Amino acid sequence: MQFVNVAAVEGKINPLIPHTAELIVGAIAFTLLFLTLRKFVTPMFEKAFTERTNAIQGGIERAEKAQLEAQRALAQYTEQLSKAQSEAQSLREEARVQGASIIEDLRAKAQEEAARITATAHASIEAERQAAITSLRSEVGALAVELASKIVGEALDDHARQSRVVDRFLEDFENSK
Amino acid sequence: MRVQLLSEAQGEGFVPPSSGDFELPPIFGENALTTKPIFLLFLSVILISAFFILASRKAAVVPSKLQFAGESVYGFVRNGLARDVIGHEFLRFVPYLFTLFTFILVNNVFGIVPLLQFPTMSRISFPYILALSVYLVFHYVGIRKQGAFKYFKEIMFMPGVPKAAYILITPLEILTFFVVRPLTLALRLFANMFAGHLLLLVFILGGEHLLQGVIGLKLISPFAFGIGIVLTFFEFMVQCLQAYIFTLLAALYIAGALADEH
Numbered sequence: 001m002q003f004v005n006v007a008a009v010e011g012k013i014n015p016l017i018p019h020t021a022e023l024i025v026g027a028i029a030f031t032l033l034f035l036t037l038r039k040f041v042t043p044m045f046e047k048a049f050t051e052r053t054n055a056i057q058g059g060i061e062r063a064e065k066a067q068l069e070a071q072r073a074l075a076q077y078t079e080q081l082s083k084a085q086s087e088a089q090s091l092r093e094e095a096r097v098q099g100a101s102i103i104e105d106l107r108a109k110a111q112e113e114a115a116r117i118t119a120t121a122h123a124s125i126e127a128e129r130q131a132a133i134t135s136l137r138s139e140v141g142a143l144a145v146e147l148a149s150k151i152v153g154e155a156l157d158d159h160a161r162q163s164r165v166v167d168r169f170l171e172d173f174e175n176s177k
Numbered sequence: 178m179r180v181q182l183l184s185e186a187q188g189e190g191f192v193p194p195s196s197g198d199f200e201l202p203p204i205f206g207e208n209a210l211t212t213k214p215i216f217l218l219f220l221s222v223i224l225i226s227a228f229f230i231l232a233s234r235k236a237a238v239v240p241s242k243l244q245f246a247g248e249s250v251y252g253f254v255r256n257g258l259a260r261d262v263i264g265h266e267f268l269r270f271v272p273y274l275f276t277l278f279t280f281i282l283v284n285n286v287f288g289i290v291p292l293l294q295f296p297t298m299s300r301i302s303f304p305y306i307l308a309l310s311v312y313l314v315f316h317y318v319g320i321r322k323q324g325a326f327k328y329f330k331e332i333m334f335m336p337g338v339p340k341a342a343y344i345l346i347t348p349l350e351i352l353t354f355f356v357v358r359p360l361t362l363a364l365r366l367f368a369n370m371f372a373g374h375l376l377l378l379v380f381i382l383g384g385e386h387l388l389q390g391v392i393g394l395k396l397i398s399p400f401a402f403g404i405g406i407v408l409t410f411f412e413f414m415v416q417c418l419q420a421y422i423f424t425l426l427a428a429l430y431i432a433g434a435l436a437d438e439h
Contacts, residue, residue, distance in 0.1 A: 042275060
């Protein structure tokens, strides 16, 4: 009974025979989905993929550029540093030389000044000595004459004779000294 | 539905599931366009469109979870299938292959989704239509790429083969390219879904039937349900695999048509 029933149904239904309505609907559904996905979905995903690739590549490029720049800056700084060091070195050297010359100059100037002061002192001493000698000579002369005249009287009034006598006296005095 | 009718008519006798179980009556009246498979088909179109439109709408460089999920599926078809199989011209076939894969996958998985539980592709009309589209696409691509004459000549007289061998090879090649390829493509998908659904029906309806029997049979029924559950997982694997295989073969046929030599 059951067998007959199933056989009857089986005979009517062959699962390999398509239904026209399903064929049409299937084609419509698939086309609809295809058009929707192609229009709205795949371009957006492709866009995201492209942007992501660009972002990653751009990032790498930016990083490389930054690294190059950093290396260049480092080289520049190193160069500047060494330049500055050598400059400082030369400045120090120059300063040392200059300092030495300044000291030398000062010393020379001081010596010169000392010499000048010494000379001035000598000169003034000499002048004072001369002045003293002169004044002494005249005073001593006058005193001697006065003394002599007192001793020998009025004989030596004449001035010329006076001074001649005094000079001779002083010369003798100096020579004896 | 038929099972119920027959069971009522015959009392206790178990009616094994058959191809009749795939002939579902219209949901609304007599309209042949309101059957469950057709409803599922459009549901799949709506689900796939909605999911991927939402996932791809922003197309952000740093994806959200939803976009990442959508991109994973898209990337799988785009890179794993289209690019690796077709090569440098793959990009213009991606929308087609992507549609094929998602359409078949979702309709297959309907077979184990609670409440829906019917693999749409177990209705032969749909695999036929999909195989027909692959058939048209790969022949069209081949003719556009190489010219009709050269394309058919290379199919019929494969270069680099001894002349005598053409007696054997030419009929085989013609059969392969124009009959076997589209037919196997459709039948493989259909038969897997058909058989899988039938298998689930056997164990689940069988378990249900055993439950109505005497006490001894009632004790056996959990095993039938258990096997039904294990087979559900197995079916999920088969459903994914079949969607993949269908798309892979479509990509391979397109790649073959694009290549200068077969």
